[in-house]
Amino acid sequence: MEPAEITEPGIVYSVTVNYQRWLPQLEVPFGLVLVDFPDHPGVRVVGRLRGCAPQDAVIGMAVAVGFEPGPGGFFIPSFRAIEGDEPPAGAAAAGGPGAGAAGSPGAASKAPRP
Amino acid sequence: VSVTDYLEKRVVIAGVGQSAIGRQVERSGFQLTLDAISAAVADAGLTMDDIDGLSMFPGGGVASLPGYANGNLYEVQDALRITTTWRQGIVEGLSLPFYGAAMAVATGQARHAVVWRTVKEGSAARAAGGRPAYGSAKPAAEGPLAWLLPVGMLSPVVQVAPYAARYMHEYGVTREQLAWIPVTQRAWAALNPDAVYTKPLTVDEYLSSRMISSPMCLYDCDVPCDGSTALVVSAAETAAGLRAPVRVEALAGVVDGRPSWEQWQDMTRVGYATAAAVWARTALRPSDVDVAQLYDGFTIECVWWLEAMGFCGPGEAGAFVAGGTRIGPSGELPLNTWGGQLSGGRLHAAFGHTAEAVRQLRGEAGARQVPGAEVAAVTNVGGYEAGAALLTRW
Numbered sequence: 001m002e003p004a005e006i007t008e009p010g011i012v013y014s015v016t017v018n019y020q021r022w023l024p025q026l027e028v029p030f031g032l033v034l035v036d037f038p039d040h041p042g043v044r045v046v047g048r049l050r051g052c053a054p055q056d057a058v059i060g061m062a063v064a065v066g067f068e069p070g071p072g073g074f075f076i077p078s079f080r081a082i083e084g085d086e087p088p089a090g091a092a093a094a095g096g097p098g099a100g101a102a103g104s105p106g107a108a109s110k111a112p113r114p
Numbered sequence: 115v116s117v118t119d120y121l122e123k124r125v126v127i128a129g130v131g132q133s134a135i136g137r138q139v140e141r142s143g144f145q146l147t148l149d150a151i152s153a154a155v156a157d158a159g160l161t162m163d164d165i166d167g168l169s170m171f172p173g174g175g176v177a178s179l180p181g182y183a184n185g186n187l188y189e190v191q192d193a194l195r196i197t198t199t200w201r202q203g204i205v206e207g208l209s210l211p212f213y214g215a216a217m218a219v220a221t222g223q224a225r226h227a228v229v230w231r232t233v234k235e236g237s238a239a240r241a242a243g244g245r246p247a248y249g250s251a252k253p254a255a256e257g258p259l260a261w262l263l264p265v266g267m268l269s270p271v272v273q274v275a276p277y278a279a280r281y282m283h284e285y286g287v288t289r290e291q292l293a294w295i296p297v298t299q300r301a302w303a304a305l306n307p308d309a310v311y312t313k314p315l316t317v318d319e320y321l322s323s324r325m326i327s328s329p330m331c332l333y334d335c336d337v338p339c340d341g342s343t344a345l346v347v348s349a350a351e352t353a354a355g356l357r358a359p360v361r362v363e364a365l366a367g368v369v370d371g372r373p374s375w376e377q378w379q380d381m382t383r384v385g386y387a388t389a390a391a392v393w394a395r396t397a398l399r400p401s402d403v404d405v406a407q408l409y410d411g412f413t414i415e416c417v418w419w420l421e422a423m424g425f426c427g428p429g430e431a432g433a434f435v436a437g438g439t440r441i442g443p444s445g446e447l448p449l450n451t452w453g454g455q456l457s458g459g460r461l462h463a464a465f466g467h468t469a470e471a472v473r474q475l476r477g478e479a480g481a482r483q484v485p486g487a488e489v490a491a492v493t494n495v496g497g498y499e500a501g502a503a504l505l506t507r508w
Contacts, residue, residue, distance in 0.1 A: 014276035022268035
């Protein structure tokens, strides 16, 4: 298996806004999104959300791929809300039935790390 | 294979025992463990010399995470001065903590096996300055957590919150409905002298409590505590010599899909494969269950189990629990009658749930006794790892 590069926008599968200061230096609140990529079934990436207030993030919204500086000098996934985006039709139904219906075996095809 | 031939039919839960339980208990993890084991063996009507199997959950590399206080299995055996023909420190295969012990007893590796779980997470959180100890002591993220910790998914709360968000989004279930799980369990806890929190909780208090990771608020999270629970798992053929055994009717734990919190494909459906497996091993049906002890590390985990086990349909849990009537005293499905981990304390891995199921089936649950309880459902965790059991009155 090899890493695959994904540049097109993703769709927010789910979202949470974290309010708890788990570590002393942690700035809160912040939005976290779980992003699926319609052309890459089975790929889901968790990242920070920027470009809108975290409370305004909604399931089904489109986000652009990006990164931001993270702990330890590494870059972490950071998705940018695409302004004026309306959730695409059918986005709410994304994610097939059956808890056991696993995604593709391409588990290594996550977004590349810088 | 007939359902009557499954190995778990050869097994009973003979004893349950617990140490003192509280936010902070001034005894070491080792002392708590021995308190619970001693109580469980006595509760079974056995003596320590009868015990020939030991199992602790978890074992292996995660046994010594901050707040995990099982200690060393050999040290415990030495303290008990017993001989074991079977031992296990369970990490993987945890589906239910007594699964390994049940299989050992059913296959003759041991006659009476003790399995225990000891936590000092209440004290660990205090020692960490009030912050949860989980994960924060790790110098660097590795393995699956490398995808989660650097972006700020620093706690299981944050990892599970997207499941709740997706579920509520798809089914239109509201916080006002789900509040009734912690609210009703608090009412049960008031009837349990060993519960950590017993003061009544209202829906308004739930709705106005601080958000931890949306949509999950403070009262959606279980309570870190100090305490130990031990179970004695015995061969059914020894039942005549036991004080009050309880039958193990069915056990199952299936890991299907991708074993990952964030990669789980359909976050509205969790535990279904395990539930299907457990119902396939019995002639009992969901309507036969008199009392349910469903894992509640978070409120949403209870929701998963209510639906996966078939107590209500997919997306129906909000309506099912709203008002608390069905899941409260004299309801059709009394739920987490010890207060659950949300009020009773995070004894973890369904140890508190199993102990309560055994008490209910014996008619020894005191003020919270469900009259005539004959069948109890117990579930553990939820997520890619999920275990379920049905226990029945002897």
